[in-house]
Amino acid sequence: MHTAAAIPTDPVALTADLIRCPSVTPEEGGALTLLQAVLEPAGFACRRVDRNGTANLFARWGEKRHPRSFGFNGHTDVVPVGDRAAWSVDPFGATQKEGLLYGRGATDMKSGVAAFAAAAIDFVRRTPPDGAVILAITGDEEGPARDGTVALLDWMAQNDEAMSACIVGEPTCPDFLGQMIKIGRRGSLTARFTATGRQGHVAYPHLARNPLPAMMRLLDRLAGHALDRGSDHFDASTLAITTVDTGNPATNVIPAECRATVNIRFNDHHSGATLTQWLRKMASDAEEDGVRIDLRTSLSGESFLTPPGPLSDLVARAVERETGHRPELSTTGGTSDARFIKDHCPVVEFGLVGKSMHQIDEHVEIAQIHQLKSIYAAALADYFA
Incomplete structure (x- = not known):
């Protein structure tokens, strides 16, 4: 049913709710339970894929194994807060002030998860696509990464689930939103x-x-x-x-x-x-x-590369449309879970500015969370056009 009048999903409120979940690796902290409760009413079939004490969530809207199955990947686990007394705010309080949202995971990467979840929910409600939208979200990216995205991909292979393309929502921009897409990693x-x-x-x-x-x-x-x-x-x-x-x-x-x-x-x-x-x-x-x-x-x-082509072009167009910046295609930085997904389907990474990730008083610009949701929504719309 067409539901264009549905109230848009607020990615900032969802980010704040996720920050309030103390999901320090390997604790789930309620983050994936929260996301499942948000996604299921929108028609996503959700499955917890927990392995060896690590919590993961697989969510799919649409037909199983559809040849056009666009995926998002991200993580809700966060690094420890460090010296709690050094924080000017509660690390899990989701404090908002002067246009910023504070908290552990605000940048890396609960804002990214909230943005693609909100974009996916609104997209399938307003313009149900001929295809599937998949969210693969792990609680083990900041840790050993043996039972996180790897476990999700193993489960997908065993249950005949597949993505035809994927965006990992990690922070990828050094200085400003729209600056950089990662098409590979060392x-x-x-x-x-x-x-x-x-x-x-x-x-x-x-x-x-x-x-x-x-x-x-x-x-x-x-x-x-x-x-x-x-x-x-x-x-x-x-x-x-x-x-x-x-x-x-x-x-x-x-x-x-x-x-x-x-x-x-x-x-x-x-x-x-x-x-x-x-x-x-x-x-x-x-x-x-x-x-x-x-x-x-x-x-x-291992090092990997998704050669510039249809997927990077699609994401770059969405980024430029929403930010006015044509992003650089880069392979800089550390490792990410894209190193596992590259064996499953074409994958690129795009997300927020990562300056404060893992730092005391980690924070994100509130306006950029809304922009990121719009970018992900534009990528979905173009993919299924």
Whole structure:
């Protein structure tokens, strides 16, 4: 039934209600329960897809497995508030003042979830499309991310559910709304080195095997190595040394062990496997008599790219129509759940300005939440036109 006279869904009120849910990873905090209560009256079939204590929500309006099934992805979990006394407002109070809405998750990313949920509700009520609208919302993006969007995608595969295109509503704009769409992300690989020698007295170094020189030599070579010069859509890959530790408080003891960790953010010149192979060779080359260097790696995600095309064009048009800015297509920043969705369907990311995310007094411009809803609504309208 055509319901053009329906009262528009207020994305600011919904953002505020979500902020009041203390959904610090891995707690659901009532956020997904709230969204389900909002979506079901609009005709969305909702299913909680909880796995290993992590809460997730799948919601679909329209026909299952329709060839035109437009999806949105986001998360309601938030990082801890830190020093609560340092906040000028209640982190979960959703305080509004001087055109800003404050609270943990205001930027990252309860405003984005509220904006696409409000846009989807109003769209299907006013102009029911020939197709399906899907919302895949997780409570495990800020945490290990093993049982969040991955669990939703696993459940979708098992239950013959699918999206044909997807927008992830993460904050993507560095300075102003409409500045940037993310069409890919760098990969992230963490490498943990352990150099093992033999403990001894500093006055008799010939009786010990100090692991520190070998580790320092390895780290210096890693830090001084240029991985690449970038590619068509990616900046140059980077390697950062994040910690070095011996656990040795004594000045007269040569330690038996030294540990160090590096993180590599890499572009499409590399893969987790090729980088691991390179790191293993570098570690082997730095070893010396009596000192062994072991390596353990963990891969958060490979680099990926959604080539510029129909989906990025559609979102860019919606952004430019609502903001007057033609967004840059970028692959900068950290990782996101788009790294999982890219194996399911074409995916891009677009959301608010991310300056205050994870900070004390996290906040968002109220007017921009309304704009973001309009952008998502315009993308839906164009997709189903």
